[in-house]
Amino acid sequence: MKIRVLGAGFAGVRAALDLDRLLGGRGAEISVINRDRYHELITEVYRPAAGRDVKVLAVPLEDIFAGTSVEVVQGTVTDIRLRERQVVLDRERVLKFDRLVVALGSEPEYFAIPGLRENSLPLNSLNSAENIRRHIDAMLARAAGQQDPERRRALTTVVIAGAGLTGVELAGELADQRPALARRHGLQPEEIRIIAVEAAPDILPGFDQASIDAATNALVRKGVSLILGSPLQAVEPGAVVLADGNRVEARTIIWSGGVRANRLIEKCFTTRTRGRAVVNSYLQSVDEPSVYVVGDAALAINPRTGQPMPPTAQHAVQQGRLAAYNIWAELKGRPLRGYRARTAGTLATVGTDAGLARIGPVTLFGRFPVIVKDLNTWRYILSLGGPRLLLKVLWRHGRLRWARA
Numbered sequence: 001m002k003i004r005v006l007g008a009g010f011a012g013v014r015a016a017l018d019l020d021r022l023l024g025g026r027g028a029e030i031s032v033i034n035r036d037r038y039h040e041l042i043t044e045v046y047r048p049a050a051g052r053d054v055k056v057l058a059v060p061l062e063d064i065f066a067g068t069s070v071e072v073v074q075g076t077v078t079d080i081r082l083r084e085r086q087v088v089l090d091r092e093r094v095l096k097f098d099r100l101v102v103a104l105g106s107e108p109e110y111f112a113i114p115g116l117r118e119n120s121l122p123l124n125s126l127n128s129a130e131n132i133r134r135h136i137d138a139m140l141a142r143a144a145g146q147q148d149p150e151r152r153r154a155l156t157t158v159v160i161a162g163a164g165l166t167g168v169e170l171a172g173e174l175a176d177q178r179p180a181l182a183r184r185h186g187l188q189p190e191e192i193r194i195i196a197v198e199a200a201p202d203i204l205p206g207f208d209q210a211s212i213d214a215a216t217n218a219l220v221r222k223g224v225s226l227i228l229g230s231p232l233q234a235v236e237p238g239a240v241v242l243a244d245g246n247r248v249e250a251r252t253i254i255w256s257g258g259v260r261a262n263r264l265i266e267k268c269f270t271t272r273t274r275g276r277a278v279v280n281s282y283l284q285s286v287d288e289p290s291v292y293v294v295g296d297a298a299l300a301i302n303p304r305t306g307q308p309m310p311p312t313a314q315h316a317v318q319q320g321r322l323a324a325y326n327i328w329a330e331l332k333g334r335p336l337r338g339y340r341a342r343t344a345g346t347l348a349t350v351g352t353d354a355g356l357a358r359i360g361p362v363t364l365f366g367r368f369p370v371i372v373k374d375l376n377t378w379r380y381i382l383s384l385g386g387p388r389l390l391l392k393v394l395w396r397h398g399r400l401r402w403a404r405a
């Protein structure tokens, strides 16, 4: 019985660990296939994008799966042949499967806005965070030697287009890093302008008003300019054009306005709503029941509301867990479990000293949610590999810092 898990993000890692616990070493060969050799904590990447040192961003897959029966295969999935039950890696290597969990995540959705893809930087991975950090550094370095005030202003302006959770977290973090960035490049902190542009009338669309107000106040206090109710009409090299005709010159334009499922999903599955695979209530693909699709790649429906689940890490983990359980149940001849969405809460930071935590009906603001968010990351690492993994991660970070020093 070959069980393959495609993608080692939040959903895939959970699915593979649970499959190992339920079936590992008992007639099932479990493998997890991922582009990189590590599991990225995408939820943290806004911090290094703003230039902040973060304790844990990526955990090597070999550490997560040490002591399990899960084989880690590094490769890029280039095709999934449902009828033949095959997965193609790097266009040449063909792997067979009996059961498949597809957890290939998402990519930016550009909504066909002219020039957006070409002229903006996405924030959706460690590499993209590194690109943003380097780009901002390069622009500020050029600004320091620029005498023309308009050009200097464009070089020191960062537009964050899309002020949902990701955009707000990045804007807050960048605002807090402004003094350090200015010092490094011999600029005045106020010269570095951070502008968050949002199509909806408020930031954090979908959040309750109290959270929106608290995050708005925190951003404004930190000197972030907000342009609200302004959809992007086009993005040109070095400028965004808004629907009302206004132009903002900026040499750094970051797109955080939406995601869609990994393009491969559209190629291989029946999809709806931003390219997400249509699944039944057990999270099986409607095209092939031996294939489960989970996380951002899946159009999982909340049975209570009938609405698609938002693409979040906590729901991806739950779906990965359910796919593993249902594969085990199928093989044992037990009834499958239907998907039931649970939302533990929402955590967001606005820089290093402010945040919001929505837990049930209660919303907390201030410094406490920032601490909770950090603790939540440690709790997550513990859930993957217990204290052993946590110590390894901390040890590696300590050594890296020491080596850099």
Ligand SMILES: Cc1cc2nc3c(=O)[nH]c(=O)nc-3n(C[C@H](O)[C@H](O)[C@H](O)COP(=O)(O)OP(=O)(O)OC[C@H]3O[C@@H](n4cnc5c(N)ncnc54)[C@H](O)[C@@H]3O)c2cc1C
Binding pocket: 006, 007, 008, 009, 010, 011, 012, 033, 034, 035, 036, 039, 040, 042, 043, 044, 045, 046, 075, 076, 077, 078, 103, 104, 105, 106, 123, 124, 125, 165, 166, 262, 264, 294, 295, 296, 297, 311, 312, 313, 314, 315, 316, 347, 348
């Ligand atoms: C900046 C940012 C902040 C966020 N903050 C939060 C937050 O605070 N809370 C929250 O709940 N959610 C947050 N999210 C959303 C959350 O990160 C996603 O919902 C979650 O990562 C989805 O998990 P997944 O397993 O479906 O996909 P991912 O975690 O993206 O994993 C997909 C995996 O598949 C691999 N992969 C992709 N294509 C291929 C291929 N062709 N071949 C092989 N491997 C491939 C990738 O390398 C990756 O390892 C944030 C997202 C971003 C971008």
